[in-house]
Amino acid sequence: MNSNIDKSLFQFLTELNENNNRDWFNDNKTKFQKIQGQFKIVFNQLLTQMKVHDDIENLKIFRIYRDVRFSKNKLPYKTHMSAALHRRKPQLRGGYYVHLAPNNESFIAVGFWDPNKDDLFRIRKELEMDASEFKSIIHQTELKKLWGNLEGESLKTAPRDFDKEHPDIELIRMKQFIFTKTFTDQEVMHEDFIHTVNQSFKAIRPFFDLMSDVLTTNLNGEPLI
Template structure:
């Protein structure tokens, strides 16, 4: 860096001559002669000073400052710098103390938190009543916001306690809600209600099993999983897309809910509860055995149907007559009956009404009040006692060993072009 020259700059013809630099002793004498500024004790809290622009951001000028015409002590650039520093110090001391950075940050944080709380409250009010579990529901929230759905809880039991031998009213309410919202998303959102209802029905079936076994000794005490049907529907080959059944059900037979034997059946559905027994759409071989037994032992079937309790409970009070009870029984199973005779039998057969059947069932409806009553199991056990002779008549052909003649007859029926 070149050394600064100590010679004074040549005077410009247009500008007045610059004052010669004074020595340090002269500057000291001048500064001592000036009157010192006294800090005022006046309250300047209401006064707001104007912030000065820093000299470091001003463009540099090659010309030196001019002296005033009066020849006052303007001083050099160094004196100007000292005066500016004194002025800034004075201004700083006279300004009222403002909030510190930490206080400003805390206020900003509180304001932000309050704004978020207000936004959350308004968002919660906007989402109130909306079914957020359902696909396609618009929340109306902007990006970066989240929706918190509270964890579902099971419906309160109320004044009625859960008991093993009685169905709880909440189980009925769950099935009613499921009928209105038969969707997977809904069931996931109401999983506690489903589990409570499922457990309630399973305990009811578990405690009912010994009573049914006491009436019909052929029914073993199987675990609940072998008696209760699952609520999920198989929709792979069905036109009905609903994923769930809207009822609970269970079946008791020699092999539980599955197997070739006739079974007792309990169906719990709000407004459509019923109890029944029999064989529904049996396979080809059991169906052939049943038809062969009806053709040979029709009198035994008619005797079972003419029993007073059977006619009163399951045949709508039909008169004590063979044709009347057969007509009432076939009318209940007409949905799956053949329009004409089955293969291997004549159309003028005396028992053609029974032979055309493809399901052999009896049942009667039960009101919701009866199903939820404390004595519901006793009522079901009493109906099982009425159905037991019919179920035994339907099971007997499946248990008897086949003789040579009957074996050939059944084989001929099974090899027919159309069994049904």
């Protein structure tokens, strides 16, 4: 089986978007299982490449079935395929995500989507004390070339007990710390796609190394784990 992303993936997802119901999906389940098998081969190839330069605990390929229990959208299936690579916790922090969807809506993402309360407070305290290293890393030439600017949702005002006049309050207000990179359908199907993803993930390591250090030490630099 081909180790590249085949155009059949996007063709299937496009058809699914137009026929998002159980009858159609069941009629086309054999086709989906073949595509899913190829998807797993490709992403296990990515896992192998990632393990050369990072300590990856596991690869999670998300199911195509939507959890509609608490959603107003009752369509039963996702119209994308996605996977995440999990670093060894608690020593290593940060996550890798791949999202493939037709019509040039594919992207990869790295960072901290939903840091828990304690981790978010620790990051903010680090930025409050001295954000210079953080800013130096996120503005590195190679990182910015591949990933662009840091993204993520922010509070509208300063977090509780933080000075709203702090010079780095824009960073302190952030609730997420994410980088994203988009791809066209043609780029996803290119033979170098997985290599490109791997190299992009590798380039984010200075940011992950800093954040891992912050989240495993206190403000005095003493280990917490």
